[in-house]
Amino acid sequence: MRxxxxxxxxxxxxxxxxxxxxxxxxxxxxxxxxxxFEVVHETDSLDASIVIVNTCGFIEAAxxxxxxxxxxxxxxxxxxxxxxxxxxxxxxxxxxxxxxxxIGEIDSIFGTHDLPRLxxxxxxxxxxxxxxxxxxxxxxxxxxxxxxxxxxxxCSFCAIPLMRGRHVSTPIEDLVAQAKRLAEAGTRELLIxxxxxxxxxxxxxxxxxxxxxxxxxxxxxxxxxxxLHYAFPAGFPSDVLDVMRERPNICKYLDxxxxxxxxxxxxxxxxxxxxxxxxxxxxxxxxxxxxVALRTTLIAGYPGETREEHEEMLEWVKKTRFERLxxxxxxxxxxxxxxxxxxxxxxxxxxxxxxxxxxxxxxxSLEINEALVGKTLRIxxxxxxxxxxxxxxxxxxxxxxxxxxxxxSAGALSVGxxxxxxxxxxxxxxLTAEPV
Numbered sequence: 001m002r003x004x005x006x007x008x009x010x011x012x013x014x015x016x017x018x019x020x021x022x023x024x025x026x027x028x029x030x031x032x033x034x035x036x037f038e039v040v041h042e043t044d045s046l047d048a049s050i051v052i053v054n055t056c057g058f059i060e061a062a063x064x065x066x067x068x069x070x071x072x073x074x075x076x077x078x079x080x081x082x083x084x085x086x087x088x089x090x091x092x093x094x095x096x097x098x099x100x101x102x103i104g105e106i107d108s109i110f111g112t113h114d115l116p117r118l119x120x121x122x123x124x125x126x127x128x129x130x131x132x133x134x135x136x137x138x139x140x141x142x143x144x145x146x147x148x149x150x151x152x153x154x155c156s157f158c159a160i161p162l163m164r165g166r167h168v169s170t171p172i173e174d175l176v177a178q179a180k181r182l183a184e185a186g187t188r189e190l191l192i193x194x195x196x197x198x199x200x201x202x203x204x205x206x207x208x209x210x211x212x213x214x215x216x217x218x219x220x221x222x223x224x225x226x227x228l229h230y231a232f233p234a235g236f237p238s239d240v241l242d243v244m245r246e247r248p249n250i251c252k253y254l255d256x257x258x259x260x261x262x263x264x265x266x267x268x269x270x271x272x273x274x275x276x277x278x279x280x281x282x283x284x285x286x287x288x289x290x291x292v293a294l295r296t297t298l299i300a301g302y303p304g305e306t307r308e309e310h311e312e313m314l315e316w317v318k319k320t321r322f323e324r325l326x327x328x329x330x331x332x333x334x335x336x337x338x339x340x341x342x343x344x345x346x347x348x349x350x351x352x353x354x355x356x357x358x359x360x361x362x363x364x365s366l367e368i369n370e371a372l373v374g375k376t377l378r379i380x381x382x383x384x385x386x387x388x389x390x391x392x393x394x395x396x397x398x399x400x401x402x403x404x405x406x407x408x409s410a411g412a413l414s415v416g417x418x419x420x421x422x423x424x425x426x427x428x429x430x431l432t433a434e435p436v
Contacts, residue, residue: 005047006047006048006049007038007047007048008083009036009049010037010038010040010047010049010050011037011038011040011048011050011051011122012040012041012050013025013028013041013052013054014041014051014052014054014073015054016054016055016062016065016066016069017054017055017056017062017089017090018056019193020144020146020193020194021056021089022138022144023144023145023146023193024112025041025137026134026135026144027115027133028052028088028115029134029135029137030134031119031124032119032124034127035122035124035127037122039135041135042137046081049082049083049084050086050122051076051082051084051085051086052118053066053069053070053073053086053087053088054088054089055070055089055090056090057089057092057093057095058090058160058331059328059331059333060331060332061331063091066091070085070087070099070106073085073105074106077105078105084107085106085107086107086108086109086110086118087108087110088111088114089111089112090164092110092111093111093112093162093163094159096111108121112165138398139382139383139416140185140186140416141186141187141188141189141382141415141417142187142188142189142190142191142225142380142398143182143187143190145178145179145191146170147169147175147192147194147200147213148167148170148195148197148199149164149168149170149194149195150164150165150168151166151199152166152167152196153199153272154337155259155270155271156268156269156270156336156337156338156341157330157331157336157337158336159333159336160195162335162336167195167196167203168203169199169200169202169203171204172201172212172213172216175213175216175217176216179220179223180220183221183222184222186416187222187223188222188223188224188225188416189223189224189225189226190217190223190225190226191227192227192228193230194229194230195230196232197210197228197229197230197231197232198210198231198232198233198234198235198237199232199235200213201213208235208237210237210240211237211239211240211243214226214240214244215243218243218247218249218250223249224249224380225251225380225394226249226250226251227251228240228244228250228251228253229397230257231256232256233271233273233277233281234271234272234277235272236256236281241284241288242288244289244292245288245289251395252291252293252394252395253293253295253394253395254285254289254292254294255296255324256294256296257296257297258278258297258298259297259299260299260305261275261278261312261313262309262313263275264309265302265304265309266278268302268303268338268341269299269338270337275316279320282294293324293394294322294323294324295325295401296322296325297325297326297327297328298313298317298326299327299328299329300313300327300328300329300350300354301329301330301345301350301354302330302338303332303338303341303342303343303344304341305330305345310353310356313357314356314357314360317357317360317361317364318364321364323365323368324365324395324396324400324401324402325357325358325361325364328354329353329354330343330350362428362429363428365402365428366426366427366428369402369427369428369429369431372423372426372431373423373425373426374422374423375423376420376422376423377393377404377420377421377422377433378418378419378420378421379391379392379393379404379406379418379419379420379421379433380416381413381414381416382398382415383415384408384415387409388408389406390405391406391419391421392404401429402429402430402431404421404433405432405433406419406421406433406434407432407434410434410435411434413435419436421433421434421435421436422434422435422436
């Protein structure tokens, strides 16, 4: 048995899923550290007595990944490699009883709003004075920044309201205080995240106040970039576009998952919009914010999607030329509105349709990138690896978007700093550059 060699007050946190989950893990680790626990995140270390798995339950693939990770540590517990296994997050919010019944090695299960109870189980106190503080897992120069929790939208395919609850905004003054602490510690880029950023402020102030929040954040000294993720198209506040155009540290970048363009599919998805309204919004965004990069996410193989509707989506993607785009195969999720529909697109056909969208987008992305060759761009340098400095433009978010590779031999750059570079070559999703 290995248990006698384990550090009793050491906790290993493992995060699965999206950046919002990562933010939650960072808050958890900040609280644990304040309670004098030693905390590590996604490490190969084998001396932590406690493992906390922060799970994702969004789609089938994510659920499987979470269960596989839990089973991995369940086996480790059987072998005496850890003493306690705790499961938290979205999967456990949806399937607490099933997890407890099927995996006996789990010691405690918590949902998405159970941080105080989790800490109590570990013999720690919930430190209210630390609200907003956390232990960053990202490089110090950028940080995910959650402005609200939950979602009130009725989208038929989405289980997020089941796992995260109703929409709850964090007050502007609290967010500004958090941003100031991050900036003072060296953060140069805030990545605004929420289940629904468009609805920010409705519950607190009776109106959408995302634009006011962005203005307040842009005034925080030291923040070079503020990037907006996860906006919802229906009800999108146009004053956000004015702020984006006028404030130089608000990135000309907007992540707005649109999911589909067929009117029939949009209605079935309960998206509250139409093709005409969607196209009108895209045109408005591009007119008000010249040079903006639009990122969207689409779903392939939604119930009832015909080949003609798939072709309609392809033609629309070809016409619209999104700067950044991702696609999911539809996942049939129980207790969602769409679960009552027949999941009639075979899995193989879903993958084929998703791949067709990405092949089209790959060509569009290559053309957009090739047009940048010879231009001078400002990048934020994320890391140095294998003889290159690797950075991003204001049109690129970490993990999901393009990267810029600058040969280290071409000149000295500094990780975490902004730099001007001249683009020398382009591929579908990467750029090569030289320092200016």
